[in-house]
Amino acid sequence: MTKQKGFSNKEVAELLRNVATTYLLQSKAPINRFRIMAYENAASTAEHLTRELKDIWEEGKLREVPTIGESIAANLEELFKTGRSSYFEKILKRVPSSVFVLMKIPGMGPKKSYRLVKEFHLNNPNTAIADLKKIAKAGKIAVLENFGEKSQSDIIESIERYEAHKHRDDRMPLPYAHALAEKIIRYLLEHPRVKRVDALGSLRRKVATVGDIDLAAVVKEKYVKEVIEYFTRYSGKIAVDNAGRKKASIIVSPNIQVDLRLQKAASYGSMLQYFTGSKAHNINLREYALKKGLSLSEYGIRKLKDQNSKIKNIEKQKNIKTFSDEKTFYHYLGLQYIPPELREGTDEIIKASKNQIPKLLSIGDVKGDLHIHSSYDLKPSHDFGQNTYLEIVKKGFSLGYKYVGFTDHNPKITGLNSKEVVAVMKKRKDYIDKVFSTHPKRSCQYFIGLEVDILPDGLLALPEKAFAYVDFLIAAVHSSFGLNQKTMTKRVLRAMSYPKVKILGHPTGRLLGKREGYELNWAEIFSFAVQNDIALEINSWPQRLDLPDALVREGVRYGVKYAINSDAHRCRDMDGLYYGVSVARRGWLEKESVVNTWSYQKMKSWIAN
Ligand SMILES: [Zn+2]
Ligand SMILES: [Zn+2]
Incomplete structure (x- = not known):
């Protein structure tokens, strides 16, 4: 699918949040509370999705996205179809748009923004922030009731920080x-x-x-x-x-x-829970607790004597049960402990209530790293690594690994004929075998692999004969990222059909903050990977963290296997595999789904097929 114009997830989230704000500012009836939460929840979901909502809508699956209820889905449908939503427009008209602009300033909540807009008639959204800064500098905010000098200088400082930051992505x-x-x-x-x-x-x-x-x-x-x-x-x-x-x-x-x-130690658990979020998780948890007659805060849990008791009074109540750790906090609510990585407001609370939170993979379960670049000069088409094969094995040994995979980039074939390419590959294998034949046996073994480019037509970059000199291949896209979803899917599936391909490397090709991933038909990729016993990679390289967590979880439903790799170019990069494990945990992965938790023998036979 080509990239859609307009209505990115970020824009949708902002829109939904503005609707929630409008409800909040107009809140009279208690029914609004649920509406506000519904919109807040949906906004937070939109922010965290790794796929564009608009694409999901095009596939007719909008209603399958957790927290997007029927009425929000219907409004989004109209928005995606026609470019506008009459309902959102009607709601948003109730509040001057400058209010939403001011809320972009850190520390500026809906009520404060609304009051300042009304008080100073900040009706032009394009100049509202600059106007407010002038007003604050002229000392006009300090004299307002409930504001004062301190709050005025805070506002000036926040605006200045906002102005300094706004042009860059802060994440x-x-x-x-x-x-x-x-x-x-x-x-x-x-x-x-x-x-x-x-x-x-x-x-x-x-x-x-x-x-x-x-x-x-x-x-x-x-x-x-x-x-x-x-x-x-x-x-x-x-x-x-x-x-x-x-x-x-x-x-x-x-x-x-x-x-x-x-x-202090006694209330630390409640505080930790409260500020770990996510917002969506905490909103769901509050709802869950409310049904049990309990109310949650950063200080602990309080029994609501009267179901109708006003929310305002919570802080005033004394009989709050405090928690020094989070486990007892969740248990008190009748829930299994939910690891922070799962607290995203999907279905984790339901799962915890049924004792179905899985035992997540941990870094200690990892027994090897299958994607490492060495300094051996294989005339690569991309950058090569800085350490020798021997140094890599030593590093693997120090990490407690049972095996490592040498996966230099394939040689660049321009200027080489196919016979020469095969010779280059053979020379490398001979070299590796020789290095290790003169070395005493270590408990960390190696596999000879190769990270091979998937060409735009789906063929791999080397002639098949060259693959006789490797144990396995990681196939990966390193060029022509702009193909549409259908062509890209065909391309990747063709590459995955080569018998020696055991891993699909950094499957979306995204670079955080730099490049969005390309679109693939994931249902097809997942099914093909399962049928052909190919692992999808969770690449731990800081800017990749690819496959993204939400897709990891989706793959689990198909029974996909994963390989968590460092993609190290220096020995010390191998420590970074920890971050791939973090992605795996956010994708609800258990040890069983990850191939590099296997013993050397099991890995060896998997690679040999
Ligand atoms: Zn790569
Ligand atoms: Zn690589």
Whole structure:
């Protein structure tokens, strides 16, 4: 399918969120609460989907998307079909559009935005932010009831930060966010009063891209101030954004916000749960709890004596049950513990209520890495690696692996005739066998593989005779990304038909923040992979994290097998396989679905067919 114009998931999410905001601002009847949640939920789903909603609609499967209910689906249908939705337009008219513009400023909620728009007649959405900044600088906000000097200077600062950021995509690939957070966590743990630190939000859920870094720490009440001060002295910070009583924000290079929240041990579990999200998960969980007469907050769980008791009173109530850890929090609700990676508002709560949360794969289950580039000069068509075969095996050994796969890129064949290509491949095999024949046996074995280009017509880049000198092939698309879905699917299936292909490498070809993946007919790819015993790759390279998690989960329903690989070009990149495991966990994978959790013997016979 060619890329559709207009109505990307991001735009749809924004639209749905604006509808929710309108309902919120007009909220009188309690019925609106459910509408608001329905739209919020659907918006969050749209944001996290790895496929375009419009494409799903074209396939007639819009109603199969979790959280998209009948009425939202009907409105989206009209939107996709005609380019507009009369219902959304009618609703959105009730609130000046400047309100939605102001809400893009961090810290600016619907009610505050609405009030400022009304108060200062900010009727032009194109200039609303600039106008508000002028008004704030003129000191006109501070004198409003419920605002004051502090809130005025916060607004100016937020607008300035928004202006500095708005032209770039603030989300970074998970591995970068993770590495950055690890450094700050280590720093915090050096403080004697800090007992424990955890990531929160999308970082803890291991979403492929992360915006701000949110952290939580266990600290006794009396040391809170000391720890906040310590945090704001972190050497990597370029600014302190704000430092409150129990939380603080700093900015670290290159302009990433890091928030820290402190909590005493007794209520730490509830807080962790609350700020891990996702929003959709927490909304569903609140609904679930409500049916049991329980109300949830960042402080814990409270029994609602009266089902009709007003939400406003929750914070005032004293009898809140607190939780030091999340497990007991979920158990108290009658649910199995839900790992953070699954908290996306799909069907995890239903599954947890039936004790059907799977035992997710963990990094310790991995016994090998089948996609590694060496420094051997195979005259490759792409970049080659920096370490020798021997160094790769040693690194595999140090990671506790039983095997590694050498998968250099195929030689570039322009200028070589087919006989010469075969000779180049044979020479490499002889070289590898020789290197290891003079070396004492190690517990980490190797397979000779090759990452071979899938040409635009679906043929592989080398003559078949050349494949006599490899144990297995990873087939991957490295060119002509713009083909339509049908042609691309045919192309990939043809490549997968070669007998030595055991893995389809980085199956969508996406590069996070740079290139969207190409479209494939996944039902066909999944079925073909299952029938022909081919594993789909979960590539751990920071900008790839490909196959994406939602597709991983879809594949599970077909019985697809996966290979989680590092695609390392240096030995130290092999550590990055951890991130592929994160993707696998978000895709609900158990150990059984992943081929490189197998023993060497089992792997050997799978590769030999
Ligand atoms: Zn590749
Ligand atoms: Zn590669």
